[in-house]
Each structure stands twice: as structure tokens, then as C-alpha cells.
Amino acid sequence: MELEDDEDCGCGSGLAYSNCCKSEHLKFLRNDRGQLVKQVIPLEGFSDIVLEQEAYIKRVFGRKPRGSDRFVLDQYLVRQSEFSRGFEEAARIADINPALVYGYRKTGLIPTERNSHLLTTTDWWEWEEAIEEYKAALESGIDLLQDTAPSVLEALRALAELAHDSCIHFGSYLTRVRRARRMQVHEFVQTAALTRVHELAISLYNLLKEEGREETFIVIRAILECYHIIVCLEQIPEQALALFARYSLGNGDYRYAVGERGGIDRRTIVSERTGEKFKVRSTRWMAAQSPLSVDLEIYDSIYESLSQHVHFDLSNMERYFSFEEGFQIPPETDLVQALVVSFCVLKMMCDAVAAMTSAIGEVRRDATFLGKRIRVALNDFLKEVQKDGALLTPAAQLIVRRVSQTLPQPSIRRRAKSCASTT
Numbered sequence: 471m472e473l474e475d476d477e478d479c480g481c482g483s484g485l486a487y488s489n490c491c492k493s494e495h496l497k498f499l500r501n502d503r504g505q506l507v508k509q510v511i512p513l514e515g516f517s518d519i520v521l522e523q524e525a526y527i528k529r530v531f532g533r534k535p536r537g538s539d540r541f542v543l544d545q546y547l548v549r550q551s552e553f554s555r556g557f558e559e560a561a562r563i564a565d566i567n568p569a570l571v572y573g574y575r576k577t578g579l580i581p582t583e584r585n586s587h588l589l590t591t592t593d594w595w596e597w598e599e600a601i602e603e604y605k606a607a608l609e610s611g612i613d614l615l616q617d618t619a620p621s622v623l624e625a626l627r628a629l630a631e632l633a634h635d636s637c638i639h640f641g642s643y644l645t646r647v648r649r650a651r652r653m654q655v656h657e658f659v660q661t662a663a664l665t666r667v668h669e670l671a672i673s674l675y676n677l678l679k680e681e682g683r684e685e686t687f688i689v690i691r692a693i694l695e696c697y698h699i700i701v702c703l704e705q706i707p708e709q710a711l712a713l714f715a716r717y718s719l720g721n722g723d724y725r726y727a728v729g730e731r732g733g734i735d736r737r738t739i740v741s742e743r744t745g746e747k748f749k750v751r752s753t754r755w756m757a758a759q760s761p762l763s764v765d766l767e768i769y770d771s772i773y774e775s776l777s778q779h780v781h782f783d784l785s786n787m788e789r790y791f792s793f794e795e796g797f798q799i800p801p802e803t804d805l806v807q808a809l810v811v812s813f814c815v816l817k818m819m820c821d822a823v824a825a826m827t828s829a830i831g832e833v834r835r836d837a838t839f840l841g842k843r844i845r846v847a848l849n850d851f852l853k854e855v856q857k858d859g860a861l862l863t864p865a866a867q868l869i870v871r872r873v874s875q876t877l878p879q880p881s882i883r884r885r886a887k888s889c890a891s892t893t
Contacts, residue, residue, distance in 0.1 A: 481590030621854030
């Protein structure tokens with residue numbers, strides 16, 4: 471049923487319906503549940519789009535669309551922030567008036583000749599207010615579209631280049647290792663961890679090119695875990711067999727032990743061939759084996775915060791849930807913190823490679839050289855951050871202090887020590 475003429479307009483303007491949207495040939499109806507809905511006359515060709523989406527939903531879910539289904543399923547593949555950045559980049563290339571782009575950013579609307587008749591009075595008010603806001607700021611010398619500081623953009627480019635070069639460094643090392651002698655078990659596990667770092671560095675490079683933020687933390691968390699594995703095995707090579715067993719659970723050679731009550735004991739792994747048992751060590755335990763005590767502090771602060779982007783619990787529920795909007799995709803993380811942590815973790819990986827007993831002198835020198843480049847780039851960025859008045863989180867400050875330290879080079883005795891088993 472259509473609203474009465476003297477009722478408040480459904481667009482929220484506060485005007486009477488007859489003096490607002492109804493005069494603009496827009497209809498507001500009240501459905502069976504008493505909810506206000508705006509009647510929209512579809513544009514030509516819209517019915518074909520509806521049929522395509524219905525077929526899409528049927529292919530994905532195996533059923534017809536329901537009221538709770540989103541009309542466009544592909545929106546689950548892209549965050550709103552990513553779509554907005556893509557739209558703004560396309561608008562820049564097409565040389566569209568920046569004021570209109572800002573209007574879209576503020577209101578989510580793109581008024582055109584074809585859809586202008588669908589906009590409510592409130593829609594137009596909000597759109598015109600956004601345009602005027604952009605023009606006023608521009609007259610004061612402020613570009614509201616340039617919300618990312620030039621220093622941050624420069625750091626993004628520098629970090630992307632370093633991630634690119636890290637892929638080459640780690641890949642080059644792995645190529646040499648494959649041609650080398652048979653490895654001890656701890657060398658094999660270290661190489662497996664470094665292979666994963668190589669793949670992660672490629673992902674990091676591609677994310678940074680697209681200004682990835684939330685996903686950047688997920689990749690950095692995985693690189694940090696590999697760092698702890700490599701450093702731990704330098705101190706306790708004997709732990710390699712347990713790690714090897716842990717990463718071989720899926721091939722049938724190892725399994726979790728059976729507990730006293732007949733359940734699975736995930737703290738112990740058993741070899742199917744020999745019956746030998748290995749105790750599963752946590753990442754935190756491995757971090758505690760580092761010769762640098764700050765590595766454990768970093769684990770307790772950085773690793774925990776990074777894990778919030780992979781797992782959520784009651785301590786970080788507010789990032790995912792609000793009583794107003796329910797559950798939602800986490801908001802973008804502060805880009806400055808993401809960049810600082812990324813710089814530092816890459817530097818820590820270079821330190822780990824430079825301290826590996828299995829690495830030849832040339833590889834150590836290459837890793838040290840790359841580490842110095844990362845540190846210089848980080849210091850340049852931190853100077854700009856200080857100028858801009860941005861503050862680092864306590865966790866970011868902690869990992870920055872770690873970058874000024876380096877892992878001790880392995881002693882001759884340590885280099886001679888190896889596991890009894892080989893791969």
C-alpha cells in the first residue's frame with residue numbers, strides 16, 4: 471500500500487510524502503510487514519540480468535533464490551574497499567571529475583541521466599553536500615581523494631620491490647640447495663620452511679601491488695612462523711625429527727598418538743614404522759629457543775595480534791560483530807602498521823638465512839645485503855611517519871627495536887653438529 475500524502479516521506483527528508491518524492495514520481499510503499507520500500511521501475515534489459523543471477527544462484531546452491539540471498543553473489547569475492555579503489559582508479563583513467571568520484575565515495579551513489587529519477591530528495595541532498603565539501607576543501611589546498619599520504623605510497627612501492635627481490639633471493643638459494651649434497655634432517659626442514667617463505671613472499675608482493683592490508687597481515691603471520699622454525703632448528707637441530715613428523719602426518723608414515731582414554735593425543739606423534747614418539751612443540755616454544763630474547767616478546771605481542779586476522783575469539787569479537795550491523799567482514803587495518811611489521815618480518819627472515827649453518831658464504835652475504843636494504847627503507851619510512859605525526863602501536867614499536875639486532879652467526883661447533891638421521 472502506498473504512503474498517505476500527509477505521512478513523512480520514506481526517504482527521511484522530514485517532508486510530507488506529497489511534497490517530496492511523490493512529486494518527483496517516486497513511490498514509497500508499505501509491505502505486509504509494515505516496512506517501507508521504494509518502488510523502482512527496472513531499466514531496459516534488467517530482466518535478463520535477473521534471470522542470469524537466478525541461474526547463477528541455482529548453480530552455486532542447487533536451489534532457487536530465497537529472500538535472504540544477495541542479488542549479486544560476486545560481491546562476496548571482493549570487499550567494498552577493494553571495489554571502491556578499483557572504481558576510483560578507473561575513474562581517474564577515464565578523467566572523470568574528481569568531485570564526482572568523491573561524491574560516490576561519500577554517498578555510494580553515481581547519479582546519471584538514466585537513474586536520476588530514482589534518487590530521493592535525501593539522496594540528492596547528500597550528493598550535493600559531498601560535492602560542495604570536496605570543492606571547499608580543494609579551494610583550501612586539500613585534496614580529499616588523496617587519503618593515503620605520499621610517504622605511505624612511497625613505502626608501499628619500496629616494500630613491494632623488496633618483497634619482489636626477496637622472492638628472487640630465496641628462490642636462488644633453494645635452487646642451489648636442490649643441487650647440493652644430501653641434507654641433514656634439520657636442514658631439510660629448514661629448507662621446507664624457506665620454500666614456504668618463498669611462496670609467501672610472492673603472495674606478499676602481489677598483495678602490496680594492490681595495496682592489500684588485511685591479507686598482508688595473514689601472509690606476514692605465516693612468514694613469522696617459518697622464521698621461528700628456522701631459528702629454532704639452528705639452536706636445537708634434534709627437534710627437526712619432531713617437526714618432520716608433524717609435517718608428514720598426511721602421508722601415512724606418522725599419526726597422532728592414542729591417549730590414555732582412547733582419544734587422540736595431538737601433543738604426541740608416533741612413527742608407524744618404528745613406533746618412536748615425538749612431542750609436538752608449539753610455535754611459542756620455538757620462539758623461546760631464539761638467542762634473542764626479544765623474539766619471544768614479539769611472539770607474545772605481534773603474533774597474537776596477527777592471529778586476530780585468522781582466528782577470532784571473544785577478546786577481538788568487536789572487530790567482527792556489532793549489535794547494529796551484526797557480523798561483518800573485518801574493517802581495513804591501519805596501513806602504516808601493516809607496512810612497518812612487513813618490513814621488519816622480511817628483515818628478520820634475512821637474518822635467519824644469514825645465520826643458517828647450511829647456507830654457503832655467498833648466500834649469507836646476499837641475505838645480509840638484502841637485510842641492510844630493508845633496514846634502510848624502513849628507517850626512511852619511519853622518519854616520514856614521525857613527520858606526519860602518526861603513532862606506532864606498542865607491538866610495532868617492539869618489532870622495530872628487534873630490527874636493530876641480528877642473530878649471532880653459527881659457531882664452528884654448531885656447524886659441525888648435525889642430526890644422526892638424514893633425508
